[in-house]
Amino acid sequence: MALDFDLARLPNPHLGHEHEEWRNQLRRFFDSHVCPYAAQWDEAGRIPDDLWPLAGDMGILGLGYPEEYGGVSEGVDIWHKNILNEELARVGVGGVSATLMVHNIALPPVVNFARASIRERIVPPVLAGQKRIAxxxxxxxxxxxxxxxxxxxxRQGxxxxxxxxxxxxxxxxxxxxITTAVRTGGEGAGGISTLLIPTSANGVTxxxxxxxxxxxCSDTATVYFDNVKVPVANLIGAENQGFKVIMANFNDERMAMSAAMEAFARVCLEEAVEWARERQTFGQRLADHQVIRHKIAEMKRMINATQSYVQVMSNNVQNGNAHAGDIAMLKVQCSQTMEFCAREAMQIMGGMGYMRGSRVExxxxxxxxxxxxxxxxxxxxxxxxRQYGL
Ligand SMILES: Cc1cc2nc3c(=O)[nH]c(=O)nc-3n(C[C@H](O)[C@H](O)[C@H](O)COP(=O)(O)OP(=O)(O)OC[C@H]3O[C@@H](n4cnc5c(N)ncnc54)[C@H](O)[C@@H]3O)c2cc1C
Structure with missing residues (x-):
């Protein structure tokens, strides 16, 4: 049926055999190691520590990172990353990807801006799933x-x-x-630096x-720094240039979130359609009531538009000519599509949707x-x- 998670994906001319193979590998990995347990992990408030090395071995943590640090970059493009984000979303437990993949927002500054000695020490164990970074x-x-x-x-010596x-x-x-934004200079963006702070340092709580x-199941915390002594060598980028380091990271984060949000919307579509085909009210399937049919058609319309936008922007990122304003608007398009589809799917599922345990809820x-x-x-x-020059 054209309305399940896979078939509701519009054709993508950029995908080749190797992308489909990657999707199959990931599907097998998540179906055996994550999907059966993810809801329990979420209820328990944590994911098991051994998922990190497993994901490291699969090349999930290292996707797109330099091979010299244990990453997988040969032949990797934005579509491989999108596929990973879609498959993570298909699990239907956002906390899993939030915490397992958080290195994707914390590590790129180290890879791109830290000195070689720091990169060599930090990047390999994170990509192998042995150490973690936030x-x-x-x-x-x-x-x-x-x-x-x-x-x-x-600064003190x-x-x-x-x-x-x-x-x-x-x-x-x-x-x-923790890749940390700190103030080393005066007020505003020009006084910010990025500093790699070990959480084992005295004064970190x-x-x-x-x-x-x-x-x-995603770990979220408040972190306090009380006279924490950090070597100047841990600077990521130059002193007072940290704002640029932080901003350079945001476009990739927004693209990854966008791919995931479009896929979360597709999960909602899939679950709502399955329910609407089974559930009977007033002598017919829910799916036969025009109001419900229109809800489903609207979800697909929003998803189609969003997928097309994800495709265009991904292609632009791949070709190095993506516009930051368009990426920002893509993120809004995707969160609104996710919100719309989650709402409509919940409504279609009625009381059932309100019960804990389903992906839609x-x-x-x-x-x-x-x-x-x-x-x-x-x-x-x-x-x-601002980017459009208004
Ligand atoms: C679960 C979770 C995980 C997170 N993980 C991380 C993390 O790993 N690292 C990290 O650094 N941060 C993290 N964040 C923080 C997140 O990035 C911030 O919540 C976000 O940037 C918004 O900041 P704020 O919550 O202080 O809201 P505020 O900046 O106080 O904004 C409040 C509201 O006002 C709106 N608003 C603010 N300014 C304007 C304006 N000029 N015009 C119109 N509206 C405005 C905002 O859109 C928002 O709706 C996380 C947050 C959550 C909830």
């Missing part, structure tokens, strides 16, 4: 407005002394390092934030974190308007 930008007093962060790093705190940090409770609407609770994290819808529109 990204610390948000603070209690500064979220969307990154330029207002106040966590300070004062060969070290910085760091004081302050970060909050809502994914993966922080179990991270060995962490508190879990485990009362969340969704992403229950969980995805419904995970909409907002997607619409807010990685740049909220409001901030994305504002960024796009």
């Amino acid at each position: 990204l610390g930008i948000t603070e209690p007093g500064a979220g969307s407005d990154v330029a207002q962060i106040t966590t300070g790093a004062k 060969d070290h910085y002394i760091v004081n302050g705190s970060k909050t809502y940090i994914t993966g922080a409770m179990n991270a060995n390092w 962490r508190t879990p934030l485990d009362k969340k609407q969704g992403w229950w 969980r995805i419904y609770r995970e909409v907002r974190v997607n619409a807010i994290g990685g740049g909220s819808e409001e901030i994305m529109r504002d960024l796009a308007a």
